[in-house]
Amino acid sequence: MLRQHTFKNKSRGGRCFEGERYRLWQKEGILRITAKDNRGEILRLENGGIGGYLLAVDVEAFQRFEQSLETELEQAKTQKS
Numbered sequence: 001m002l003r004q005h006t007f008k009n010k011s012r013g014g015r016c017f018e019g020e021r022y023r024l025w026q027k028e029g030i031l032r033i034t035a036k037d038n039r040g041e042i043l044r045l046e047n048g049g050i051g052g053y054l055l056a057v058d059v060e061a062f063q064r065f066e067q068s069l070e071t072e073l074e075q076a077k078t079q080k081s
Contacts, residue, residue, distance in 0.1 A: 021061065 014027025022042075025032045033043040035058070043052035 014025060016026075017024040021036055023034045023036060025034070029046070031043075031045040032041055033052070034040055035042050039053070041052070042054055042058060044050070
């Protein structure tokens, strides 16, 4: 589960979603993903460009997270019906 933080301090701004292993930071069209295992920034999307240093374990973790989001979305659709 991710926790969301919205920063009101204008110098920081943006939104931060934080889990056990990763922190996702979005501000003014920039998305940064940092690993909490001291590797720092592993992915950045900015001005239509993408760069990063993902490991296979990162890709696997994001694939598992995608699957869990898809499952939650399907459950939410079923509950609304």
